Amino acid sequence: MSDGNEQKDTPSGRKPLTLTRTASAGTVRQSFSHGRTKQVAVEVREKRSINRPGAGGAAAPAAPGPGVPPVRAARSAAPAAPEAPAPRATPPGGITDDETRRREEAVRRAMAEREAREQRQRAEDEQRRALEEAQRKKAAEDAALAAESDARRRAEAEAEEEAAAAEAARQAASEPPKLGSPVPRPNAPQQQQQQPPQRETALLDELGGRIKSARKPLPAAPVKPAKKGQPQRREGKLTLDMVERISEGDDDRVRSLAAYRRAQQKEKERRAKLMGGGGEREQIKREVIIPETITVQELSNRMAVRVADIIKFMMRQGQMMKQSDELDADTAELIATDFGHTVKRVAESDVEEGLAGDIDDTDDNLQPRPPVVTIMGHVDHGKTSLLDALRQTDVVSGEAGGITQHIGAYQVRLDSGQRVTFLDTPGHAAFSAMRARGAQVTDIVVLVVAGDDGVMPQTVEAIQHAKASGVPMIVAINKMDKPDANPDRVLSELTQHDVIVEQFGGDVQVVKVSALKKTGLEELIEQILLQAEVLNLRANPDRAAEATVIESKLDKGRGTVATVLVQKGTLKRGDIVVVGAQTGRIRAISNERGQQLQSAGPSEPVEIMGLEGVPEPGDNLNVVENENRAREVANYRARTKQRQRSGGGKSATTSLESMMAKFKDSTAKELPVLIKADVQGSAEAIVGSLEKLAHEEVRARVVLSGVGGINESDVQLAKGSGAPIIGFNVRASKEARDLAEREGVEIRYYNIIYDLIDDIKGVMSGMLTPINRETFLGNAQVLEVFNISKVGKVAGCRVTDGVVRKGAKVRILRDDVVIQEMGVLTTLKRFKDEVDQVVNGQECGMSFGQFQDIKQGDVIECFNVEVVQRSL
Incomplete structure (x- = not known):
């Protein structure tokens, strides 16, 4: 079919003339206010070119259709004639180059707008899909909530059904059945519904069971009635018959399940308590070794009971304790006896028993040794x-x-x-x-x-x-x-x-x-x-070594170095030793020549390394079998020394109270010092010498006494206590020196002990309060008292003894009793002249400023006060 304007081609092959114009479609975007835009379809009409009869005999190509580029339309035209092309000429009414460019530009705009429309469409599709996904999730959550609500309702309905069935079964069991009556049966389960489809099951698995199916699940199996004689929880509503049975005392069948479980738990706890907390296993009775003091944790370990049980026992006794608290021997014995154990009391010093070894030195194993x-x-x-x-x-x-x-x-x-x-x-x-x-x-x-x-x-x-x-x-x-x-x-x-x-x-x-x-x-x-x-x-070299510490020091490169004298046995490398309150393993042994040794026999002085701390000179060295034994002995010795320092074994409270009372009554000044020496013996000697310098008015207080170089922590401690640092044969590190300069801490170095003692003695002497020594000058007796205007009372005196000097101190005596200390005599006149002094037998006048209570017969004593500096 064709519209009315379409006509057939002429026999010559050319298009017939038409009255309609060719047109091409396009779009234009219009812009409005507030950023709004709108696309509008437009139509571009073109003029049709008419070929003249003698222009070449060929028909003009048809105009391209809508959406076809002009270039493509030109290429799809009829094939060119074999003869040579005619000269290029634009007939009147033909398409020019400008029009061709406009057409191509319009096509490009159209393609760009189509691409933009497609992108907007894709964005809208994605937004729509996201909205649908959110709605789907919300619907799934609503379905899960609805399923949970349905499940709760079904569970409540099933519980009511079970209660009714149990009540019917109980009534049927309480009444004897009649002859010919049918046997009551529990309610038949409802017909099971079909299982959910695989898709719903997969969805449940994917959501981890959070979204339940909307299908109604299968009802639970009916609860079977309890056997005769067993307690049964009360189910269903409370009826008048139940109330009557409860009032008559027949309430064994109406007790709740929770009450029954509580009764079972109480019975289980009672049996466990009777059996000692071990269930069916009986408690093991032990022999508990209790020293003079023991912690709650250690006591629980020795008794093999929980710490909480011991704490509960002490709470019943009215004491709140924790596992790190110490118990005395009597309290620990009371606890162990209450738990059914036997007690063996031992002294704390028993830890040192057998420390010297079990080998008895006899004549067979003794060998000669060098003299010391x-x-x-x-x-x-x-x-x-x-x-x-x-x-x-x-x-x-x-x-x-x-x-x-x-x-x-x-x-x-x-x-x-x-x-x-x-x-x-x-x-x-x-x-x-x-x-x-x-x-x-x-x-x-x-x-x-x-x-x-x-x-x-x-x-x-x-x-x-x-x-x-x-x-x-x-x-x-x-x-x-x-x-x-x-x-x-x-x-x-x-x-x-x-x-x-x-x-x-x-x-x-x-x-x-x-x-x-x-x-x-x-x-x-x-x-x-x-x-x-x-x-x-003689000595036995084939036993565990025993030695005495002669000297000890802290070496920066080697650590703790102790000079020991072996007295018994042989000291070897690798031995575990306890030295006083210090422990360690022997890492190296060397003699006085610096030679490394593998062992040291009796009467041989050596230097050892490997101790954890610096021992005190005079401490005994013992070789023990393991580190636990060494640490146990060292801890006991450390506690013993601490008690000795705190007051000779007295309680800390008493010692602290007496110390505070002593400090309160004492008015002595203190000179704090911090001492660092090369060896422990030198530090001990310095401390002892400073203690001997103590005076009733001033004494030296040793903030810290140690061995080794001066470090930053020493400077910080000295700054906090306001003490100078005394270094004896040691030096401070660069960091310590810089810190001391910044903080204003004085560091003094000494290598001769009496120089150190002399300096400290001089400082302490300067802290002593000087003595005011009075020197009598003379006495003057008041002969007459004159009242002078603008001056006050003036005493006319005669010097009866010594000399009265201006600028000296005076006091007034009345009947040989001091009534006033006048201070310095500022006004002294003889006749009308100011004089510096008046000798014995001469008369003079004196004025005492504000003091006006001067009477005839008073004695004026004149004296000088000399300040005398004391020394230790």
């Missing part, structure tokens, strides 16, 4: 120089100030193969404790006395230490090379202190030596070996 010789005497009497000569080394040059300030332990190997162990003790007064320790661990004491000085205070102290230890003594008179040496005077002075030498009929040997000239050394060694042979020194 301690060199003692007054300071600068040549002790170290004498030992120097024996060891052929130069030790004295390494001591600060030429004095020994800590114990040195050395072993001398003789040409004969024998060995002698020497302990060099300091002779300064501050190292009394070191000398006492040296005398306790020694076998022989060599008392060095200078031939020119004779017996000195520390010589007498060394004699007392030697007598207290009960060891033999050998007197070595040193410095015999000096011309003023007088050995006879030395021997006579020793006799005054009960030291009787052999030539005076005693048992003390005397050897004259010279450490400088190395004379008399062989005789001294012979006397030492002879005395050792008399003593018959």
Whole structure:
């Protein structure tokens, strides 16, 4: 079909002329206010070109249809004639190039607008799908809620049905059935519905069971009636018959299920309590070892009961406790007895039993050991120089100030193969404790006395230490090379202190030596070996080692280093030891020459490393079997020391109260100091010396006493306590020095102990309150009192004794009683002239300012006050 305007082609192949114009469709976007736009379809009409009859004989191509580009339409035209094309010319009324460009631009715009429409359509589709998905989820949640509500309603309905069925069964059981009557049966279950389809099941699995099916689930199976004689919960409504049975006491069948379960639980708890909490298993009776103090946790472990049970028991007794609290022995025994256990009381000190080992030293396992010789005497009497000569080394040059300030332990190997162990003790007064320790661990004491000085205070102290230890003594008179040496005077002075030498009929040997000239050394060694042979020194090397700490220090690179003297057994590398309140494992053993050893036998001084802390000099070293035993002994010793520091075993409350009362009554000033030393013995000596400087008005308070270098924590502690830091043979690290400069903390370094003590003594002396000393000048008697206007009362006096001086202090005496301290005398006149002083027998006038109560016969005493600085 064709419209009326369509006509057939002419025989010549050209299109016939038509009256209609060709048109192409397009769209245009219109813009309005507020950002609104609108697309409008438009139609572009084109002029039809009419070929002239003589223009080429070919029919003009038809105009392209709507939506067809002009270029494509031109290419789809009739095939070109074989003859050469005619010259390009635009006939009148034809399509020009501008029109072709406009058509192409319109087509491109149309394609862009179509692409935009498709994108908007896709966005709308996605938004619609998201909205549908949200609606679907909401519908699923509503369905799940509805299903849960239906399930609750069905459960309530089923419960009511079960109650009714149980009530009917109970009534049927209580009434005997009649002959010929049918047997009652429970309600038949409802007809099961079909299972949900697979799609719904998959959806339930996907949602994890949160969305239930809308289908009605199968009803639960009917509850069977309880057997006769068993309690049954009351079901259904409460009727008059039930009320009558309850009032008559027949309520065993109407008790609730919760009440029945509670009764079962109570019965189970009662049986568990009777059986000791073990169910059917009986409680095991134990023998509980209880020391003097024990924690709640440890007591529960030994009794094998819960901590909560012990705490409940103590709560019934009216005490609130926790598992870390300590119990005394009586309370712990009461608890253990209440739980059915037997108690064995032990003392806390029993932990040290068997620490020395179970091996008894007999003659079969004892072997000879080298003697231990301690060199003692007054300071600068040549002790170290004498030992120097024996060891052929130069030790004295390494001591600060030429004095020994800590114990040195050395072993001398003789040409004969024998060995002698020497302990060099300091002779300064501050190292009394070191000398006492040296005398306790020694076998022989060599008392060095200078031939020119004779017996000195520390010589007498060394004699007392030697007598207290009960060891033999050998007197070595040193410095015999000096011309003023007088050995006879030395021997006579020793006799005054009960030291009787052999030539005076005693048992003390005397050897004259010279450490400088190395004379008399062989005789001294012979006397030492002879005395050792008399003593018959022997020890058992095949047992656990026992040793005594001679000195200890904290080395920056090696850690804790302790000098010990082995007394029994053999100390080996890897041994687990307990030293005082410290524990550790021996990592290294070295002698005085720095040689590494694998073991050390009796009477051998060595340095050990591996202790966790710095022990105190004089502590005993014991080898134990394991770390638990070592830690147990160390903890006991630490508690013992703590109690001794807090008041000799008294309770902390009493000690604290007495301490606060003492501080309240005391008006003494305190000088806080922080002490760091190279070895523990030096720190101990410094602390002891500062304690001896204590005065009733001023004393030194040691904030911290330790070994090792000065670090940042020491500076912080000194800043908080306002104390200077005293470093003895130690230095501060760079960080500590910088921090001390920023915080204003003073650090003082010393290497000679008496310099340190002198400085501290001077500071403490400056803290003493000075004494005001009065010096009497003279007396003046008041002869007459004059009233002068604008001045007040003026006393006319005569000097009766001494001199009255202007600027001196005065006081007024009346009947030999002081009635007024006037302060300084500012006005002193003789006749009308101001004078500085008035001598005895002369008259003068005095004015005392505001004080007007002056009477005839009063005595004016004139004196000076002199401030005298005290010292310790």
